[in-house]
Amino acid sequence: MGSEPPSSPQVVEDGGEEDEEELSGGEEADMKSSCGRGSLLTRRGITLRVLLKDGLVEPGDGALSIHYLGKKFVGDLLNDGKIRWVETGQIFNSPSAWATHCKRLVNPAKKSGCGWASVRYQGQKLVQYKTSWLHKYQPSADMSLVSEEDDEEDEEEGKTAVQADEKNKNTKPGLHDIIVPRRTDRERIPVRYCTLGTRDATRDPHTLVELSAFSAINRFQPFNVAVSSNVLLLMDFHCHLTTSEVVGYLGGRWDTNTQLLTVLRAFPCRTRLADRDSASAVEEEICQNLFMRGLSLVGWYHSHPRGPALPSLQDIDSQMDHQLRLQGSSNGFQPCLGIICGPYYHGNQGVASTITPFWVVPPPEQRPSDYGIPVAVEVTYVQDNFLTSDVLNEMMLLVDYYKAAPDLVQFNQYWCPDTTMMDKIKGSLSGHAPKDQAYSQILEHVYSQLCGMH
Numbered sequence: 001m002g003s004e005p006p007s008s009p010q011v012v013e014d015g016g017e018e019d020e021e022e023l024s025g026g027e028e029a030d031m032k033s034s035c036g037r038g039s040l041l042t043r044r045g046i047t048l049r050v051l052l053k054d055g056l057v058e059p060g061d062g063a064l065s066i067h068y069l070g071k072k073f074v075g076d077l078l079n080d081g082k083i084r085w086v087e088t089g090q091i092f093n094s095p096s097a098w099a100t101h102c103k104r105l106v107n108p109a110k111k112s113g114c115g116w117a118s119v120r121y122q123g124q125k126l127v128q129y130k131t132s133w134l135h136k137y138q139p140s141a142d143m144s145l146v147s148e149e150d151d152e153e154d155e156e157e158g159k160t161a162v163q164a165d166e167k168n169k170n171t172k173p174g175l176h177d178i179i180v181p182r183r184t185d186r187e188r189i190p191v192r193y194c195t196l197g198t199r200d201a202t203r204d205p206h207t208l209v210e211l212s213a214f215s216a217i218n219r220f221q222p223f224n225v226a227v228s229s230n231v232l233l234l235m236d237f238h239c240h241l242t243t244s245e246v247v248g249y250l251g252g253r254w255d256t257n258t259q260l261l262t263v264l265r266a267f268p269c270r271t272r273l274a275d276r277d278s279a280s281a282v283e284e285e286i287c288q289n290l291f292m293r294g295l296s297l298v299g300w301y302h303s304h305p306r307g308p309a310l311p312s313l314q315d316i317d318s319q320m321d322h323q324l325r326l327q328g329s330s331n332g333f334q335p336c337l338g339i340i341c342g343p344y345y346h347g348n349q350g351v352a353s354t355i356t357p358f359w360v361v362p363p364p365e366q367r368p369s370d371y372g373i374p375v376a377v378e379v380t381y382v383q384d385n386f387l388t389s390d391v392l393n394e395m396m397l398l399v400d401y402y403k404a405a406p407d408l409v410q411f412n413q414y415w416c417p418d419t420t421m422m423d424k425i426k427g428s429l430s431g432h433a434p435k436d437q438a439y440s441q442i443l444e445h446v447y448s449q450l451c452g453m454h
Contacts (some may be wrong), residue, residue, distance in 0.1 A: 046133060056133055064083060068118065191207060193373055230391050230434065246273075262298075299338060302339075308347060309354040310340065311358055317371075319338040319359070341356075360375070411451060
């Protein structure tokens with residue numbers, strides 16, 4: 001559900017501090033004819049266009065890739081030596097421009113991309129093709145012409161490439177296809193992030209992780225968030241209906257001037273989490289609803305029905321993927337909010353669900369094989385004036401969808417000795433009430449439908 005690639009691709013020229021200088025075709029011809037092969041091209045003069053002309057590499061779709069901090073980016077090598085990023089269709093003039101852009105999506109503090117050491121052609125680093133060119137055409141050249149910076153990330157890139165390949169075997173679906181596996185009802189004890197250490201393939205991906213504060217990792221929250229009470233009401237209602245996990249999307253707006261993310265609408269996915277066949281149709285419908293309302297995709301939510309509303313290792317990887325997708329779909333930074341709702345965890349205070357907004361900070365560059373750091377997001381909750389017909393209609397569609405489900409919650413049963421499941425959902429939703437008190441009478445119709453499903 002990411003944005004469509006632009007119709008006329010944006011050309012990105014900024015390659016960071018060590019960007020290679022691109023030569024025009026005429027300049028390259030002049031350099032070769034006037035100086036000949038015996039005259040050394042500078043390191044910055046050896047471009048992808050040079051390698052293409054001399055037959056060391058060939059244009060191709062998906063021929064280029066970057067592996068960085070567990071993430072993989074794929075690009076097309078074009079006939080003119082430029083790079084087209086497959087994800088968005090953006091055009092980059094050099095390996096460094098592309099590498100810097102991609103790395104800053106994962107780690108905004110990254111200043112340069114070390115493009116020739118980071119970008120791989122058919123699995124091999126471009127710096128190796130540059131070295132081959134020098135050996136072939138300038139055998140007397142000092143190999144220091146190959147950038148010293150190119151070696152700086154060798155160890156890091158080598159490790160993350162292997163990790164990315166291993167991870168991709170069990171890759172988490174992207175925003176287009178969020179599938180959260182059902183989990184058992186056994187108690188899962190959350191662990192502290194500092195106890196995780198290096199990514200371990202043998203570790204249970206359903207391990208829950210306590211959230212850190214931005215201040216605890218010496219960061220400031222890079223954006224503000226405001227969430228509408230109607231979003232919470234619809235999301236909480238959806239999560240209460242079934243003992244299985246559910247998922248949905250969040251629509252809203254991102255203001256780059258105020259750095260405010262406003263979440264205005266929840267879009268529940270009325271589909272089984274393992275049903276990939278119907279997922280695309282459901283998501284297409286949500287895409288159209290977002291477009292018709294003039295909203296953007298700003299996040300996602302899912303439930304932990306009987307467990308703590310804390311992210312699992314799998315959720316952390318998913319959230320990181322979603323953040324990258326949303327950032328990669330625009331020209332600037334755009335946050336992606338993750339929310340976990342825990343309706344039936346007996347560790348909750350009272351009948352209210354625990355609702356946890358979170359974000360993931362990439363691991364430190366010097367520890368690329370670590371997990372992302374899940375952090376709590378401070379949110380302002382805005383009380384809506386009234387319950388909209390949109391939300392009410394969505395609630396009735398959910399009732400209709402789950403009425404014959406085998407995992408439908410039995411609302412006439414007891415949550416605790418003196419509280420039925422119906423009392424519980426009413427109590428939890430009352431915490432997201434609009435200002436107009438007439439909403440309670442409207443919701444009684446919805447509740448009566450729930451009672452009639454048994």
